[in-house]
Each structure stands twice: as structure tokens, then as C-alpha cells.
Amino acid sequence: MTYTKDALAGRVALITGGGSGIGLGIAKALAAAGAKLLLASRNVERLDSALEELRCLGAEAARVKCDVRKYEEVEAAVKTAGEIYGSLDIVVANAAGNFVVPAAEMSPNAWKVVIDIDLNGTFFCARASYEALKASRFGGRFLAISTTRALEGWPGCAHAGAAKAGIMSLIRTLSAEWGRDGIRCNTIAPGAIGDTEGVRRIYEDQGRKALELGSIPLGKFGQTSDIANAAVFLCSDAGQYVTGADLVVDGGRNRSRASTGYVPEGLWKETA
Numbered sequence: 001m002t003y004t005k006d007a008l009a010g011r012v013a014l015i016t017g018g019g020s021g022i023g024l025g026i027a028k029a030l031a032a033a034g035a036k037l038l039l040a041s042r043n044v045e046r047l048d049s050a051l052e053e054l055r056c057l058g059a060e061a062a063r064v065k066c067d068v069r070k071y072e073e074v075e076a077a078v079k080t081a082g083e084i085y086g087s088l089d090i091v092v093a094n095a096a097g098n099f100v101v102p103a104a105e106m107s108p109n110a111w112k113v114v115i116d117i118d119l120n121g122t123f124f125c126a127r128a129s130y131e132a133l134k135a136s137r138f139g140g141r142f143l144a145i146s147t148t149r150a151l152e153g154w155p156g157c158a159h160a161g162a163a164k165a166g167i168m169s170l171i172r173t174l175s176a177e178w179g180r181d182g183i184r185c186n187t188i189a190p191g192a193i194g195d196t197e198g199v200r201r202i203y204e205d206q207g208r209k210a211l212e213l214g215s216i217p218l219g220k221f222g223q224t225s226d227i228a229n230a231a232v233f234l235c236s237d238a239g240q241y242v243t244g245a246d247l248v249v250d251g252g253r254n255r256s257r258a259s260t261g262y263v264p265e266g267l268w269k270e271t272a
């Protein structure tokens with residue numbers, strides 16, 4: 001996929017969890033469309049190897065160590081964007097944690113850790129970047145990551161499902177509160193995206209890869225670039241009248257009933 005370099009020219013984007021998986025895919029696409037990047041997460045080695053990859057692609061990118069559960073570290077990351085680039089126009093709250101455990105066996109701390117990273121971390125990013133996004137000469141963009149599983153019920157992932165539902169609600173409120181400040185706020189709801197930690201933990205490690213693949217009308221897992229393309233749309237002027245949306249990018253999975261584990265026998269030929 002090639003982008004016109006001017007779609008995001010001059011913009012500065014902060015991406016949490018930008019060192020791996022979907023976050024790194026979004027970083028590559030925003031950079032290809034002309035944005036300058038600041039990647040933020042806990043693991044500096046991972047961020048450095050992402051930076052190397054991005055710079056080989058011609059991106060202007062920097063990193064900052066940041067645990068999104070700590071408000072002062074999120075504030076510092078926002079400040080760092082200003083110090084390095086002089087502005088902040090786009091924030092992608094992508095960082096998340098998840099693991100499979102039935103609710104009846106989930107420790108209170110296991111619940112808390114996912115709510116803290118996903119939901120509280122997303123709010124912290126929004127709260128800390130509000131003034132900078134309001135000041136953006138392009139109009140600020142705040143993008144968070146949800147999932148269609150949030151509103152279906154998500155056996156094994158009660159914590160992540162509740163956190164993602166909370167994120168969807170938060171973004172709807174922010175889009176209403178911040179629209180007059182020129183800030184557009186949206187979520188992307190990815191389906192199962194291949195070659196990611198999410199799919200490894202939730203499907204492959206659970207022996208559910210074939211079942212999951214069989215539930216997707218388009219017949220394959222998505223790619224990180226599929227989510228990244230949606231991010232470019234929402235962050236660029238192509239999406240200038242879109243705010244408060246949850247853009248589903250899932251190969252049709254949520255329309256198939258099978259995302260709840262049910263596939264009518266013989267409806268589709270197994271693809272894996």
C-alpha cells in the first residue's frame with residue numbers, strides 16, 4: 001500500500017504500544033502518509049527495534065518509555081512530543097493487555113491490571129493530550145482501539161471485554177465534548193488480526209485458530225495494515241466529518257453469529 005505523502009504531512013502522532021503488532025502497523029502507515037512519530041510503551045528494547053525498522057522505511061520517529069497506567073508518565077510522553085517536534089496532532093491509544101481466564105477464576109488483580117492498561121490508560125492518554133490536541137493547527141485526532149467482542153460477551157476475557165466496552169463509551173462522550181475544539185475521537189474495532197500477540201494468546205494458544213478462521217466470512221485473518229489503513233482514514237482529512245464512530249474492520253466476523261463460537265455445521269468450508 002502506498003500513501004500520498006501529504007495526507008498527514010506536518011502532523012505529529014503519539015502511538016502507545018507502537019513497538020509491536022497493530023500499533024507498529026499503524027506507525028508504519030501514519031509515517032508513510034507523512035506523520036512524524038513518537039512511540040510509547042514500557043519495553044525500550046522493543047521500541048528501539050521498531051524505530052530501526054521505521055527509520056529504514058524513511059520515517060521520522062522517536063520513542064519514550066511510558067507505562068500508560070501511570071498518569072505522570074503519560075503526561076511526560078505528551079510533553080516529550082512537544083519538546084521533540086513542537087506539537088502533537090494525533091494520539092493513538094493502542095496499548096493493551098489481555099489473557100484468557102474464566103471470570104470465576106480471575107483474581108481481583110488480574111481484573112484490575114487489564115482495566116488499568118486498557119480503559120484507564122486510554123482515559124489517561126486522552127486527558128493528558130487534550131490541550132495539545134486542541135491546539136493542533138490541523139485539528140486534533142484521538143483514536144482508540146476497541147473490539148466487536150466487547151458488546152457480544154467475551155467468555156474468557158471478561159476484563160478486556162468490559163475495558164473495551166468502556167473505551168467505546170468514553171470515545172463517544174469525548175467526541176461530543178471535544179467536537180467544538182476541533183478534536184475528532186473515534187475507535188477502530190479490529191477482528192482477529194493475524195501474526196499478533198492478541199491472536200496468539202486468545203485463539204492460537206487456546207487451540208481455537210481453526211474455529212475462529214471458520215467464523216470469518218472473508219475467510220482469513222486480517223493484517224495489521226488493514227487496521228492501519230483505517231487509522232490513516234480516520235486521522236487524515238479523508239475522515240474529516242467522522243467523529244464518535246466505531247469503525248469495524250473484521251472481515252465480517254461480527255455479522256456471522258460465529259464470533260460467539262457458533263458456526264452452523266457445513267456452512268463454510270474450513271480454511272485452516
Ligand code: HXC
Nearest residue numbers: 096097098099100101107108109110113192197198199202
Ligand atoms: C490468569 C493472569 C494471567 C493469566 C497474568 N495474570 N496473566 N491470570 N491467567 N494468563 C494475573 C497475575 O497472576 C496477576 O494477578 C495479575 O494478572 C497481574 O499480572 P502481572 O504479570 O503482574 O502484570 P504485568 O506484569 O503488569 O503484565 C500485564 C499483563 C501482561 C497484561 C498481565 O500479559 C502484559 O504485559 N500484556 C501486554 C501484551 C498483551 O497482553 N498483548 C495482547 C493484547 S491483545 P495476581 O492475583 O497473581 O497478582 C488484546 C485483544 C485481543 O488486547 C483481541 C482478540 C484477538
Ligand code: NAP
Nearest residue numbers: 017020021022041042043067068095096192193196197198
Ligand atoms: P501487542 O503487540 O501485544 O500490543 C500491545 C502493546 O501494548 C505492546 O506494544 C505493549 O508494549 C503495549 N503495552 C502493554 N501494556 C502497556 C502499558 N502498561 N503501558 C504502555 N504500553 C503497554 O498486541 P496487539 O494484538 O497488536 O494489540 C494491539 C491493540 O489491538 C490492543 O489495543 C488490542 O486490544 C487491540 N486488538 C487486537 C486484536 C488482534 O487481533 N490482535 C483484535 C482486537 C483488538 P510494551 O510491552 O513495550 O509495554
